[in-house]
Amino acid sequence: MTTDTAHQPPHFDAAFRERFSDLVRWRRDVRRFRTNPVPQTLIGKLLALASHAPSVGLSQPWRFVLVETPARRAAIAENFARANDAALNGYAGERQACYARLKLEGLKQAPVHLVACADETTPQGHGLGRQTMPETIRYSVVAAIQTLWLAARAEGLGVGWVSILDPDAARATLDLPDGWTFIAYLCLGWPEEEHEDPELERHGWEQRSRETSATPLRR
Numbered sequence: 001m002t003t004d005t006a007h008q009p010p011h012f013d014a015a016f017r018e019r020f021s022d023l024v025r026w027r028r029d030v031r032r033f034r035t036n037p038v039p040q041t042l043i044g045k046l047l048a049l050a051s052h053a054p055s056v057g058l059s060q061p062w063r064f065v066l067v068e069t070p071a072r073r074a075a076i077a078e079n080f081a082r083a084n085d086a087a088l089n090g091y092a093g094e095r096q097a098c099y100a101r102l103k104l105e106g107l108k109q110a111p112v113h114l115v116a117c118a119d120e121t122t123p124q125g126h127g128l129g130r131q132t133m134p135e136t137i138r139y140s141v142v143a144a145i146q147t148l149w150l151a152a153r154a155e156g157l158g159v160g161w162v163s164i165l166d167p168d169a170a171r172a173t174l175d176l177p178d179g180w181t182f183i184a185y186l187c188l189g190w191p192e193e194e195h196e197d198p199e200l201e202r203h204g205w206e207q208r209s210r211e212t213s214a215t216p217l218r219r
Contacts, residue, residue, distance in 0.1 A: 030158030057125030
């Protein structure tokens with residue numbers, strides 16, 4: 001016997017679609033936070049929404065870690081400082097000077113530090129979709145991060161992805177379980193300022209592509 005669980009889908013009207021467009025455009029990589037705390041209930045709500053992201057084989061491989069220990073946070077900040085110095089030395093001239101002026105993290109101000117990992121050993125999903133492209137387990141976690149990012153923005157929160165890190169050192173600092181791959185170190189909090197344009201564009205690092213990035217190849 002089968003049970004029909006179909007429901008009438010919600011209607012997303014033109015006003016909603018326009019507001020969703022605003023949400024996508026106003027999702028920013030935030031580095032400047034107020035130190036005001038974020039309620040634990042709100043963090044839980046965001047993680048619950050993120051867990052509705054698409055995942056390969058319905059594996060739901062995302063694993064989140066709240067980094068609350070001051071010593072671990074300090075070690076991550078030192079990790080960033082080393083990686084950032086190395087990155088700075090990889091540039092020269094005006095590009096190096098521009099890099100040095102950028103604010104690339106909010107580790108000291110953000111009240112919430114959240115790590116997203118991929119459980120590479122999860123039996124959920126029975127390997128469906130991973131036989132030929134095992135990396136899709138990690139792509140699924142990135143989809144969850146994007147879902148979290150949009151959900152946070154809708155609540156007035158900002159998210160910053162700190163990618164200038166040594167991932168192996170971060171793994172050791174966080175003492176992650178075996179089989180979990182470090183994907184992202186995220187800062188969450190209330191933005192200190194609001195901008196529709198990306199900070200890297202605003203400070204002269206790069207200009208957003210207005211044409212080619214949204215133009216598909218045709219085969």
